[in-house]
Amino acid sequence: MPAFQQQSIVDFTTTESASATQQQLLAAHNGRGFCDEAVVTVLEAYLAEQVQNSTVDIDADLALLKLYLVYPSTADADHVAKVLVKGIMAMPSTFFTGATTMLPDSIREDVTYATTVPGFLESVRAFILDAIRRSHSAIATDVFKAKLNVSDKEVADIVAAENWTVAGDVIQISANEDNQMQAKKIQENIEFQDVLKVIHTLSR
Structure with a gap:
């Protein structure tokens, strides 16, 4: 939930x-x-x-x-x-x-x-929480509290609901496809004619 x-x-x-x-x-x-x-x-x-x-x-x-x-x-x-x-x-x-x-x-x-309007704060906090979930793999507890404007107990409840963990004063956020660094694959297409031009230049 x-x-x-x-x-x-x-x-x-x-x-x-x-x-x-x-x-x-x-x-x-x-x-x-x-x-x-x-x-x-x-x-x-x-x-x-x-x-x-x-x-x-x-x-x-x-x-x-x-x-x-x-x-x-x-x-x-x-x-x-x-x-x-x-x-x-x-x-x-x-x-x-x-x-x-x-x-x-x-x-x-x-x-x-x-x-x-009922539920206003919950909806805003849900948006902020989703942004944190996508952009962080770890976040200081004090920073997390300030961003969501919640109490220590509410932080504990959120951590439990999200199945996160706390190490010292840092909340460890579960890995997902958005909050992990991924190496970019760079592929260059080299035409055969380009290779011939290089060989011709080097053979002079």
């Missing part, structure tokens, strides 16, 4: 057991598309559903932000912030980067919105 629970990426257009909200969105999508102002309320309801279910529907959330730009009077700062938080929780997807281009600085810089 992973140390932290990540969000599930979903798509309302391909899900097999669609919720009532997803069915509404699919009907709008297959009709005029997301052009009408009335779709905003459905997308907002779907965003609330994602928050409750720990899922992220990237296309639907970006569609909501686009509609906020088209119909500025409907823009809701709380919903925009939740989309941003969901974007961070979906890393390493580029969803967050794309979403920030549609937002004013006043919303981007308000850190309080992160606390409104």
Whole structure:
């Protein structure tokens, strides 16, 4: 079982057991598309559903932000912030980067919105933990604690969940295909004509 629970990426257009909200969105999508102002309320309801279910529907959330730009009077700062938080929780997807281009600085810089979405810290820590897993074969315990902002007990729990070991003040991370140095094989293709040119030069 992973140390932290990540969000599930979903798509309302391909899900097999669609919720009532997803069915509404699919009907709008297959009709005029997301052009009408009335779709905003459905997308907002779907965003609330994602928050409750720990899922992220990237296309639907970006569609909501686009509609906020088209119909500025409907823009809701709380919903925009939740989309941003969901974007961070979906890393390493580029969803967050794309979403920030549609937002004013006043919303981007308000850190309080992160606390409104359950599982935010877990998702961010899961992303950081995966980056450490891929880039390190060993890491100092203090550095590890600082990167994840966790306690000594939480460090011990993560080490146990990952089947890592601790030697002194260093965490030994299990070998994987990403965190091991590998020799690069360099192959050069030499044409027969090139060899003949060298022989001709040396025989002069």
